[in-house]
Amino acid sequence: MKSIFQLLGRLRARWRGGLPLRYTVMVAVLAAVTAPAALLLAIEQQLSEKSQQALLAQGESALMAIGSVSIAEPMWVVDRVALDAAAQRLLENPQVVAVRIEDGLTNAPPVERIRDGYARVLDAEVAAGRLNHQVRQVVRSGENLGRLVVWFDATYGQGLLQQRRSQMFTLVVLQVLVSLVVLTPMLVSRVLKPIERLKAQASALVEHSSEEQPVFIWRRHDELGLLGRHLGQVQDRLRELFGQLGAKNAQLEQLAMYDHLTGLPNRSLFIDLVQREMLQARRNQQKFGVFFIDLDRFKAVNDSMGHAAGDQLLIEVARRLRDTLREVDVVCRQSGDEFLVLVRDIAHWETLGDMADRILQAVEAPVVLAGGSARVSASMGIALFPDDAEDFENLVKNADIAMYQAKSLGRARYSFFHSELNSRRQAHLELEHQLGQAITAGELVLHYQPQVDANTGALVGVEALVRWQHPQRGLLYPGHFIGLAEESGQIAEMGVWTLHEACRQKAEWKARGLDVGCMSVNVSALEFRDHRLLDSLQSALTDNGLQPGELEIEITESVLMTETDTSQRIIERVRALGVGIAIDDFGTGYSSLSYLKRLRPNQLKIDRSFVSDTATDNDSRAIVRGVVGLANALSLNVVAEGVETVEQQAFLRETGCHALQGYYIARPMAVEALEAWMADRNNKETTA
Numbered sequence: 001m002k003s004i005f006q007l008l009g010r011l012r013a014r015w016r017g018g019l020p021l022r023y024t025v026m027v028a029v030l031a032a033v034t035a036p037a038a039l040l041l042a043i044e045q046q047l048s049e050k051s052q053q054a055l056l057a058q059g060e061s062a063l064m065a066i067g068s069v070s071i072a073e074p075m076w077v078v079d080r081v082a083l084d085a086a087a088q089r090l091l092e093n094p095q096v097v098a099v100r101i102e103d104g105l106t107n108a109p110p111v112e113r114i115r116d117g118y119a120r121v122l123d124a125e126v127a128a129g130r131l132n133h134q135v136r137q138v139v140r141s142g143e144n145l146g147r148l149v150v151w152f153d154a155t156y157g158q159g160l161l162q163q164r165r166s167q168m169f170t171l172v173v174l175q176v177l178v179s180l181v182v183l184t185p186m187l188v189s190r191v192l193k194p195i196e197r198l199k200a201q202a203s204a205l206v207e208h209s210s211e212e213q214p215v216f217i218w219r220r221h222d223e224l225g226l227l228g229r230h231l232g233q234v235q236d237r238l239r240e241l242f243g244q245l246g247a248k249n250a251q252l253e254q255l256a257m258y259d260h261l262t263g264l265p266n267r268s269l270f271i272d273l274v275q276r277e278m279l280q281a282r283r284n285q286q287k288f289g290v291f292f293i294d295l296d297r298f299k300a301v302n303d304s305m306g307h308a309a310g311d312q313l314l315i316e317v318a319r320r321l322r323d324t325l326r327e328v329d330v331v332c333r334q335s336g337d338e339f340l341v342l343v344r345d346i347a348h349w350e351t352l353g354d355m356a357d358r359i360l361q362a363v364e365a366p367v368v369l370a371g372g373s374a375r376v377s378a379s380m381g382i383a384l385f386p387d388d389a390e391d392f393e394n395l396v397k398n399a400d401i402a403m404y405q406a407k408s409l410g411r412a413r414y415s416f417f418h419s420e421l422n423s424r425r426q427a428h429l430e431l432e433h434q435l436g437q438a439i440t441a442g443e444l445v446l447h448y449q450p451q452v453d454a455n456t457g458a459l460v461g462v463e464a465l466v467r468w469q470h471p472q473r474g475l476l477y478p479g480h481f482i483g484l485a486e487e488s489g490q491i492a493e494m495g496v497w498t499l500h501e502a503c504r505q506k507a508e509w510k511a512r513g514l515d516v517g518c519m520s521v522n523v524s525a526l527e528f529r530d531h532r533l534l535d536s537l538q539s540a541l542t543d544n545g546l547q548p549g550e551l552e553i554e555i556t557e558s559v560l561m562t563e564t565d566t567s568q569r570i571i572e573r574v575r576a577l578g579v580g581i582a583i584d585d586f587g588t589g590y591s592s593l594s595y596l597k598r599l600r601p602n603q604l605k606i607d608r609s610f611v612s613d614t615a616t617d618n619d620s621r622a623i624v625r626g627v628v629g630l631a632n633a634l635s636l637n638v639v640a641e642g643v644e645t646v647e648q649q650a651f652l653r654e655t656g657c658h659a660l661q662g663y664y665i666a667r668p669m670a671v672e673a674l675e676a677w678m679a680d681r682n683n684k685e686t687t688a
């Protein structure tokens with residue numbers, strides 16, 4: 001019982017939730033066919049019952065009338081045989097159960113005819129309502145001859161009705177069946193199947209995927225056909241949109257997972273790959289390495305040759321890294337000029353070292369760029385899983401620390417991670433942070449190194465060299481922080497300060513009648529390409545009232561020789577301000593004589609390395625002679641840097657070098673020391 005209720009409950013829920021359409025249509029067809037038929041049947045029953053009764057009643061009356069007339073003559077002549085035959089005829093009527101003819105003229109016994117089985121039960125059946133009996137007087141010529149009594153079967157009508165009912169029912173069932181047989185295929189083919197097709201078409205739309213879609217062709221011209229065609233159009237449009245979406249998705253995935261410049265995996269994808277590698281390495285008890293690669297001097301190339309060249313360089317480096325590594329290794333561009341490499345499945349430490357060497361060599365080969373060729377190197381840090389760290393962040397952090405170690409050891413090399421490197425890296429970061437505050441805190445100072453006339457020894461200029469008076473570490477030289485400032489971009493602010501301070505000091509000396517000659521200020525590659533340089537120079541000159549020829553900027557040869565058109569434009573503007581140009585470290589880069597002619601600097605500074613070797617190395621002597629000859633030919637001034645000995649001084653004098661700078665003459669000095677040095681020389685000259 002309980003399960004029946006449950007079933008009913010489920011059916012009700014199903015009904016509420018909606019039957020499938022084919023069942024609904026079948027139910028509707030059944031209801032539409034059977035309900036009118038059933039109604040018709042019921043009404044027909046009602047009507048025929050009433051009309052049947054009336055007909056039977058009429059039939060009984062007619063029979064009584066005919067019967068009484070037909071027996072009147074035999075009664076009159078007392079013909080009992082004829083009476084008996086008449087009674088027998090009446091009994092032939094199926095309604096009639098018994099007939100009695102009573103003679104009222106004679107005392108003759110009545111003529112009786114009773115159907116078998118009713119002989120004794122007539123009165124009881126009448127009492128039970130199953131028989132009707134009717135009495136009719138037999139009259140002839142106004143004389144009452146007797147009575148005709150007939151018992152009729154009261155259930156006779158019911159039987160007829162029942163028979164009629166079954167016939168009607170059979171007809172209705174036939175009609176229902178015929179209707180179903182005719183209607184069902186029609187509904188199925190004209191409605192249900194198209195709806196099923198529409199459903200399949202709509203499902204295909206809902207489950208739209210990139211896979212091949214079924215094609216639905218509609219030839220019908222009714223509403224369903226129209227709907228199908230519309231769905232088809234929607235499907236086509238969707239297919240088109242999905243196609244576009246797929247292409248966009250692929251594009252987005254590429255953007256999200258790969259570096260757009262180099263096409264290498266980006267950091268997100270790299271993290272994913274390293275984390276998978278960790279799972280596998282743990283399972284198989286394997287090791288793998290992570291290289292942290294940072295390009296040395298990339299900033300200088302980028303700043304001096306422009307961003308397009310920088311991009312070109314990165315693309316080339318990425319290609320070389322990819323070519324150098326094995327198929328199984330992964331190289332990713334982490335940011336800017338930093339790359340990460342996942343070196344899978346390593347058997348020995350030496351494997352890593354060999355790979356690192358190959359990478360260093362590959363990166364160091366010259367790269368031909370649009371504005372000339374450039375050379376960069378790489379500093380690399382190597383951390384090993386699981387020895388150095390067991391999670392991605394620490395693994396990369398430790399490789400980064402090792403990379404800094406490689407950088408501080410002189411760049412263009414690799415270094416393995418060791419935990420004590422942590423503290424050095426911390427110190428480095430700390431220094432970078434402190435440098436940001438050093439300018440505002442007034443911790444930067446300038447020292448000045450004299451430049452003297454090679455022949456007379458007269459002071460012709462001073463070079464301003466920056467120092468950092470660190471509150472804890474004492475006086476720091478540029479080697480400790482210029483690279484840091486270039487990497488962090490703080491060099492721009494530092495450059496502006498240096499320029500203004502050097503000009504201020506020059507103006508102060510001038511005001512006090514001290515002639516230090518031309519003031520030379522170093523300008524880094526980044527500052528040289530910065531459009532603010534000209535404003536900075538202009539304001540430094542006007543703020544301090546300096547005249548043309550009193551200020552000179554030193555730019556390294558490599559900076560000037562890249563993007564020479566731009567360099568030339570900058571130099572022309574600098575010159576227009578009355579500021580001189582000296583090419584620093586001359587001879588160390590690739591000098592092109594034609595560019596030198598075009599750029600026309602005021603002065604060449606022969607690099608210290610050549611000067612220091614002049615005592616022992618014939619080549620260096622030849623180079624110095626060559627540079628001096630070249631400068632003379634182009635009417636440029638030549639300053640030799642790093643003069644440390646009297647022999648070097650003598651040689652340089654002999655070559656025709658114009659000015660000398662170096663420890664032999666004087667070290668870079670603070671303002672007071674320089675003033676004392678000048679006073680001392682003046683005293684000596686006076687005494688001499």
Ligand SMILES: Nc1nc2c(ncn2[C@@H]2O[C@@H]3COP(=O)(O)O[C@H]4[C@@H](O)[C@H](n5cnc6c(=O)[nH]c(N)nc65)O[C@@H]4COP(=O)(O)O[C@H]3[C@H]2O)c(=O)[nH]1
Pocket residue numbers: 449464465466477478479482495498522523524554584585608641642643644661662663664668
């Ligand atoms: N061994 C030896 N060295 C000598 C001798 N004579 C001079 N020097 C050193 O050589 C460097 C000359 O400067 P530089 O080539 O422009 O090279 C400079 C320059 O490129 C850069 N620098 C210094 N000050 C500034 C600055 O204010 N701005 C920029 N952008 N760079 C600066 O830092 C570099 C190093 O500067 P310092 O450490 O001051 O080192 C100075 C100076 O102390 C010598 O006889 N023997």
